[in-house]
């Protein structure tokens with residue numbers, strides 16, 4: 001028996017489109033899903049953008065006011081894909097209105113915001129899923145399984161990197177992302193949030209850390225019109241960049257392993273260079289998002305000159321089988337969001353969590369807050385165990 005579930009999307013930029021397409025595709029890949037999402041409403045503040053989305057993707061209604069979505073009884077689940085400063089207000093309001101929540105990372109501007117949304121979701125008894133999509137990659141799940149089974153021995157250290165050039169252009173518009181009030185932190189919330197989640201997903205709790213941050217492009221042009229994504233604003237009036245372009249961080253895990261996390265949004269020559277290298281006493285495993293379906297694995301007891309192999313993930317790894325029949329057929333970024341949609345809808349259908357939850361967002365936000373404190377004070381900052 002398949003029930004219809006009315007869904008809405010709030011904020012129709014890049015992520016709004018990707019969530020919408022994931023709802024549209026999810027049953028193609030997961031026909032066993034007990035819920036069929038129906039695109040009931042889209043809310044977007046830029047005039048005309050919601051109507052355009054409704055026309056193109058088939059939402060039954062369009063509005064500029066997300067409060068209409070909160071009040072709409074047809075809507076049972078909501079994707080919050082608006083800028084970070086709205087996550088708390090919209091997330092809490094939707095949960096209080098009894099809507100299940102699929103909300104983008106970093107879930108607000110601070111750990112307090114993430115906790116407020118998590119508390120509202122728990123109080124309302126609805127389900128909450130967070131957009132930590134990189135942990136959904138079958139290769140990342142395979143790496144986690146390999147590490148957990150002792151396949152590379154005891155983990156000694158890890159390097160996690162998230163380098164991007166999306167903000168490298170000096171004429172990149174001064175959008176909400178660069179303002180404290182609307183974006184919160186800079187590359188911490190935008191990219192290091194994914195790194196913090198991957199670190200914990202792969203290796204468990206981070207016990208303490210110390211971080212350094214920097215702004216490399218201190219001024220940008222204010223946008224001359226509505227923006228989405230990473231638009232240029234040539235000729236716009238200049239304004240200050242209020243949050244960090246770069247972070248480097250030393251990590252100590254509760255397990256005793258050590259780590260380095262580095263993230264930058266202005267890395268010329270780096271396009272989504274995201275990944276990790278995990279080293280253990282008997283081997284290593286590494287992953288590069290740009291070769292999303294591969295792992296480099298070294299394992300055995302040779303220690304010195306031990307070979308490294310490329311492993312193509314296949315139907316036995318994570319959710320790969322829902323997308324491709326055999327190893328070597330590539331999955332892509334949007335597929336990770338289809339997996340996220342599946343886990344969100346399954347958690348609603350079965351009343352228990354699947355995939356990244358708001359508790360994960362709270363832990364991730366605590367790590368980011370600790371990085372910000374450390375960068376400010378120059379000290380090591382301890383984190384509570386989860």
Ligand SMILES: NC(=O)c1ccc[n+]([C@@H]2O[C@H](COP(=O)([O-])OP(=O)(O)OC[C@H]3O[C@@H](n4cnc5c(N)ncnc54)[C@H](O)[C@@H]3O)[C@@H](O)[C@H]2O)c1
Nearest residue numbers: 011012013014015043044045081082084104105131228229
């Ligand atoms: N998981 C990922 O890999 C990933 C990637 C990119 C962005 N994100 C997250 O997704 C969120 C959105 O990012 P994006 O890249 O789609 O940004 P974007 O700027 O492309 O889109 C945001 C949209 O929200 C709209 N908006 C602003 N105020 C609104 C309001 N009051 N009501 C309704 N709509 C409103 C904007 O007009 C815009 O269309 C951010 O929190 C970001 O951190 C996650």
